[in-house]
Amino acid sequence: MVPISYYLVLSAILFACGVLGFLIKRNVITIFMSIELMLNAVNLSFVAFASYWQALSGQVFVFFVMVVAAAEAAVGLAIIIAVFRTRQTLNPDRVNLLKL
């Protein structure tokens, strides 16, 4: 049987990839995919822990995270399309009307 630490390390690596992608990528769609990657890392660690504790509640959480991720993608893509219509760009550095 594969020990739980393998799953957790994989989940941590996936999560770190997501955070890194969020910070360095320069395309809104890619940034959005990085966030999805982070949520999937969360799912993996929840499933691993759920099987470790033999408890279903962790798997229930995973279902809710998937629903949330889908809703977030719907809202996010709608907002991205609205931004693209008014500016013709997907680079967040060029979306800079509000000063930082």
Add this chain to the structure above:
Amino acid sequence: MAMPLHQFFTSTDYLLSLPMIMLALFGMGVLIIDLLLPPEWKRANAWTALVGLVFSAIAVYKVQIADRIAEAHGQAGSFVGFGGSLVADRFAIYFYYLFLAGAAIAILMSVKYLEIEREQHGEFYALVLFSVIGMMCMASGYDIVLLFVGLELMALSTYVLVGFLRRDQRSNEAALKYLLLGAFSSGIFAYGLSLFYGLAGSTNLGQIALTLEQHFLANPKDPVAILALLTTATGLLFKIAAVPFHQWAPDAYEGAPTSITGYMSVAVKAAGWALLLRIFLYMLYPLRPIYLPMIIFVSLATLTAGNLAALTQSNLKRLLAYSSIAHVGYMLLGLVAGNTNNASSTGIKGIMVYLLVYTFMNLGAFAVITSLRRRDIIGDEIDDIAGLMFKAPTEAILMLVFLLSLAGIPPLAGFWGKYFIFLSLIESGHYALATVAVLYAVLGLYYYMRIANAMFMRRAETAEPVSLSPGLRLALAITALGTVIIGIFPEVFLRAAAWSLSVPQASAVAGLLK
């Protein structure tokens, strides 16, 4: 194993979820009625939504009465529904009323504003109602699943509301920034929750707290527990816009429709605080020695960055965004002072009072800014408020009241929020922190008075008159009355805040609220 239906959904479950059911029904009702209304009748959606908020408030009152009856039978604070995942304790009821008041005032502010922006759609009001459902789940959730789902329901509704002026570039941009950073912080928060689930093997806050307590005694420097604490706290601090996770707030506040900016700065922020208090006080209190230095650092950084950045702003919404960041700094100090050793809950009580008075005074200030939006004038620069005294004297004086209250001048409401925070700091022996906080409060007076200076001392830049719609008048009246009455007769409201903390759910767990 077949269970009869009444065990899945008992009458207690029904009572506890009634406020949310009401909001959901009216929210969906608004969506359907909107389809049938001709364009000139769209404002009727606002009244439907307001009726929904009233019905929800009545349902909350029913819960409160049930709580009183339970107390008379010696079972106070025993309201648990849905298998322990939802508790409607007094803490939650207090926040319920706060959210409903904030949403109602924000809707009153929005009616005319959306007509000027030519974006009067029913979805707006439905989304406000749905976001209140999310907030209620955040305040009453006792299970990380419900807390997370509530957080996301609120956040997703707010992302859309921020970008509601879809033809306006600034609104789009604000929505995009808010969405990306909000989703990012939710991801971090969920990762922290997954680690806590791994440590405890349960999603119930009380269970997690008990396990953490034993775990922490056996192994005080467990790196997994510390990583879980850091990620969870990061997610929460993002939501309340504390430094160093505040960058989204000024942009989102500036670009959002003004009434939604006001809504975000009070109700959404109060929901973030409800979640933060629920998690820090009920789940993470065994880790308090570890998180205390972190909270002290964050609150000082928040006070410094919020106050200093507010000094130089020329945009009113941006200035108030930085000021709201500074206010979060004061409230975080209340969390520092909630001291377990001398069993004082003054700090937490201070946070509750602060959130209450902040709801009125900040929404009032945003109501005045909303009225500056006229045809062809965006009206969110300090130049736009110049000479308000000569155009609309009553409004200018009300704005002065809100600004003085925000600065914490007695006898206005804002004073009591700051007073209890400072008192709790002195009670728990944090004299240096109290001194720093008082000095920053003086600094805050400067940038609030810059707005007052523009209103009273300068000439108007344009001759365009300022007129108030009936909804806005009502919103201003409610917020002004709230600000002045809480300031002059604070006892009732202080008792309400103390009441909200009086019977903590699972009192063995809530170590800070003795």
